[in-house]
Amino acid sequence: MTPIPPHPPETAQTLNLTINGRQVSAQAGETILEAARANDIFIPTLCFLEGLSAQGSCRLCMVEIAGSAKLHPACVTRIQEGMEVTTETERLRDYRRNIIELLFSERNHVCAVCVASGHCELQDLASELGVDHISFPCRYPTLAVDASHRRFVLDHNRCILCTRCVRVCAEIEGAHTWDVKNRGIRSLIMADFDAPWGDSETCTGCGKCVHVCPTGALFEKGLAVAEMRKQRPALPTLVANRATEQR
């Protein structure tokens, strides 16, 4: 994982920019996503999670910047003085819808029988962006469910490879149990060197991965749909507390 370089701490310089025509100001070193969220401007994200390193891989947060022909991922693009950012256009909405559709087509996302239904970030974004059908043929891969862990289950059928679990385990818990194996469309999340989760020698059983997982790919055994609430907001607090302790 490659964290983008830490914010320059010494400067508390304020920069002015516009987002969707609105004047906003934010601290130098902040990303477009941070500036937007601080001003209640919604930009969809899936791989991003506050408290973890940003990796810019889901491509949902792509925005337009005046003067640049390319699109830019808001989660890893730092703001600049005078920047003119547009987060909502028909084109961006189309791309985002297509990306969500690709994710649904990739694996077996049958919401009706998923523990996460009703509190799944993929499902939420789909309805937010108005994805009511999938334009691409579903691939229906045959994928395993790893229920070898005493308390938790990994269901590859619902994994969107956002690597939040990988990052939280490596960056917050310090165990680095998870990583990705294979590449491309065959990529899979794996524990240790491809061990059943239950046999993992590094897993501490803390469950952080389960809580950061945006979908029903990681869940706790024995919980009914309504109980499978994930505690994502706890993460920034945890990180902040850590940072204070370390000082």
Add this chain to the structure above:
Amino acid sequence: MTQREALQQQAEQRQQVLDAFSHHLLVCAGLGCLHNDEIIKALRKEIAAQGLEQQILVRKAGCMGLCALGPLVLVLPDAVYYQTVTPQDAGEIVAALGKEPVQRLLLPADLPFFSKQQKKVLALSGRIDPENIDDYLAAGGYASAVNAITAMSPPEILRIVGESGLRGRGGAGYPTGLKWATVAQAAGERKYLICNADEGDPGAFMDRSVLESTPHAVLEGMLIAAYAVGAHTGFIYVRAEYPLAVKRLQLAIREAERNRLLGQGVCGTSFDFTVQLRLGAGAFVCGEETALIESIEGRRGTPRPKPPYPAENGLWGSPTLINNVETYANIPLIIARGAAWFAAQGTEQSKGTKVFALTGRIKHAGLVEVPMGMTLREIVFEIGGGIPDGHAFKAVQTGGPSGGCIPAEHLDAPISYESLSALGSIMGSGGMIVMDDTSNMVDIVKYFMEFCMEESCGKCVPCRVGTAQIHSLLQKFCDRQASADDLAALETLCDLVKTTSLCGLGQSAPNPVLSTLKYFRQEYLDRMADPSGPHQEGQL
């Protein structure tokens, strides 16, 4: 005696040894040519039998380029080339020395394959023994590096490289001088240098040939670069599938160290520079600079978002200069002959020469070096000798698996970064695949998409899932199951993958589809569910 004088003496001594022979027989010893060891043995045996060891020198040399007619043997000073030589030809070749050449094996002296080329980077390929540093020294090698380090200042070198107009030969064509200046100016005590020798495009062997033929030229370029930007540690990231290149690089590094051209106190100055090899495990994406850096750092080779660019934040967070093999190999020439000499060739924005690996349906497949601005037609029909077996030219794909396919009506386009990209293709690292009228574009494009799908690292969604979906759609066309909706979906997906992917692999993967949709659309329409023509399996 200074280091400089010592090297000069060493070069002169080698030259005397070489000059003492009346004839040199140089045998192509690239990986591509088979039986070259046996040919060398047979020639030596023949020469020994006739007691001519003092007059005739047999040497192995790097690739001579005309691989389709290899192995080649070059006779010097006559400059006669023999083609498709076998060990059995040794007797005749030796007997003919100083007399009429062996007509049966002779390559025509005026073959456009050789006469139309302008060998700069490849000038010494096939002319010197890559495993002998003295050969390189005798040919004037390392003079640029010694001169740069002992007599020039880093800003002076940066200025020359900038003025030359050299652009990166690894694909993106970023101005080399600008990149060097960024690294030189970047804050940071420790800086790194990387040579990108991952060359993973199918059918490409430009960099391999440079590494195998003139490994010291690459080291010399790196040495000059390191001095100019202030780096003391360099890495060559070379794919493990190139065992001969790896072996020759190892040897070259050892010999350069022994001659104090690498290591502590280069050339008796206080400048230190060491070079290490890192072997890539064959993932195409590891040629992408940030994935390559992740790989050297010991992690999974997946690209990082840019910015930050390696020049500011690269290997282990330090400013890092990463250039391609051919880019580095140009540097000693530019330092030796000056920026104006280099800039005199090429087009307004693309200077110098470029090496291409010419393959596919073409008579003289091989490695060629041509000035930028030469037309595709000259390369395909003059240098390449045209299409074999009476077939007609259909398209040429430049830039590897993710380059566009350029049709006959654009054959007069000049080779340059700008004109290729205007045609929907890319310069890439210099692959050039020629297709004739037996090639079916949809089949070919499906093959390239399969490559990109297999090589996608899987990090970002558009490339990971998009390339797989595009591949399935192309399969439908091949199976004649495609509908008008599928054609629309194909165009939507290509735009999505090109526009939103994280790295160059995804961003360029749709090029073959987009360019063939533009230039050969009828082939897609012909292969839709409602058939309007007989289905024929195309060849690749």
